[in-house]
Amino acid sequence: MLGDASVGKTSLLARYIDDTFQDTYQATIGANFLIKEVDLKKIIDGLDIRKELKSDIKKKGFKLYWWDIGGQKDKLLSNEYYFQQSIGAMVVFDIVNRESFDNIEFWISKLQELSGKVPFILVGNKLDQAENRAITKQEAQEKADEYGVKYIETSAKKDQNVDNAFEMLAILILNTFTD
Numbered sequence: 001m002l003g004d005a006s007v008g009k010t011s012l013l014a015r016y017i018d019d020t021f022q023d024t025y026q027a028t029i030g031a032n033f034l035i036k037e038v039d040l041k042k043i044i045d046g047l048d049i050r051k052e053l054k055s056d057i058k059k060k061g062f063k064l065y066w067w068d069i070g071g072q073k074d075k076l077l078s079n080e081y082y083f084q085q086s087i088g089a090m091v092v093f094d095i096v097n098r099e100s101f102d103n104i105e106f107w108i109s110k111l112q113e114l115s116g117k118v119p120f121i122l123v124g125n126k127l128d129q130a131e132n133r134a135i136t137k138q139e140a141q142e143k144a145d146e147y148g149v150k151y152i153e154t155s156a157k158k159d160q161n162v163d164n165a166f167e168m169l170a171i172l173i174l175n176t177f178t179d
Contacts, residue, residue: 002107003092004100008125011156012092016166021157049174057174086111088173089120090165095153096126098134101143108147119172120149123165127155 001009144151
């Protein structure tokens with residue numbers, strides 16, 4: 001989970017993993033580590049992955065391990081080792097905060113510099129505040145198209161598209177294990 005401070009990375013994870021949301025903001029210092037089993041049983045047969053891998057996922061499930069990295073750029077040096085051996089990422093911005101959108105290029109460049117060409121998605125969070133948006137959906141989609149990635153808008157507060165975003169990334173990660 002990458003992006004500026006206060007874009008909702010921790011809130012998205014809390015909603016997805018524990019189905020909770022806190023209205024008060026607490027900055028992530030360093031990084032948080034979370035685990036969630038992704039339920040892919042409904043869609044696994046449609047994925048173009050090795051048969052053995054499909055079978056394993058059906059029997060054992062599919063778990064993703066998440067590093068929620070603090071969004072303070074000045075403290076990133078101490079967090080760079082969380083990028084190593086990453087197999088995917090969500091780059092998150094706040095749809096009502098122009099600066100957070102402008103900074104996604106920094107986060108993507110860091111991801112690619114430290115993790116290589118791993119799959120990632122672009123997430124515009126805080127859809128519950130859409131009436132105050134500073135970035136249009138079209139502008140965000142154009143940025144995603146520029147990087148050749150998928151874009152989704154979410155609201156951790158109202159639980160909109162949160163599961164879809166995590167499942168979208170899980171599928172992209174699994175598709176890197178094609179036949």
